[in-house]
Amino acid sequence: MDLNQFCKTVGRLVADNPVQNVPALIADYLPEILGDRDLLSAEHKALPPEGYGRHDVFLCPNDDFSIIAAVWPAGIVSPIHDHKTWCTFGVFEGVIQETLYRAVSDDPSCTDAVPVEMIEHLPGDVAHLPVGGGDIHCMHNPTDKAAVSVHVYGGNSVKLGPNVVKVYQETAAAIA
Numbered sequence: 001m002d003l004n005q006f007c008k009t010v011g012r013l014v015a016d017n018p019v020q021n022v023p024a025l026i027a028d029y030l031p032e033i034l035g036d037r038d039l040l041s042a043e044h045k046a047l048p049p050e051g052y053g054r055h056d057v058f059l060c061p062n063d064d065f066s067i068i069a070a071v072w073p074a075g076i077v078s079p080i081h082d083h084k085t086w087c088t089f090g091v092f093e094g095v096i097q098e099t100l101y102r103a104v105s106d107d108p109s110c111t112d113a114v115p116v117e118m119i120e121h122l123p124g125d126v127a128h129l130p131v132g133g134g135d136i137h138c139m140h141n142p143t144d145k146a147a148v149s150v151h152v153y154g155g156n157s158v159k160l161g162p163n164v165v166k167v168y169q170e171t172a173a174a175i176a
């Protein structure tokens with residue numbers, strides 16, 4: 001499956017399924033393009049001057065979904081964050097340690113979260129987040145080499161900007 005076929009498949013999955021099912025369905029297909037060493041150009045894998053890098057790979061003309069490459073410098077830790085829209089991602093190269101969090105209360109103003117699970121993602125591994133809540137996580141590159149992940153997001157990633165609603169802080173509670 002090449003990028004063109006993958007995009008057609010994602011478009012069909014988005015059109016034919018309830019949105020809450022879409023990230024898991026895309027996760028079945030994402031490994032097929034992650035193994036293609038020609039998927040990303042040198043520009044897509046370029047290290048950012050600071051923070052993490054974000055490069056558009058494909059924007060669906062209907063604004064149904066976007067594919068971006070994220071570049072994670074050695075050692076970087078993202079803020080703990082939730083999301084504006086659904087997300088399926090996979091590792092193209094390197095290692096990403098993802099920690100999932102739970103907000104300590106349902107209050108919309110709550111920005112305290114406790115870690116519930118840590119997952120180490122290797123090249124070819126994919127993950128997705130629940131839609132409409134329960135989607136708080138942190139991304140960490142624990143190695144001394146850059147890592148690159150490929151993200152499929154609902155909507156137009158240029159119009160939406162960073163896929164973050166809120167930034168959380170970790171509370172002292174133990175992992176549940």
Ligand SMILES: [Fe+2]
Binds near residue numbers: 081082083137
């Ligand atoms: Fe995220």
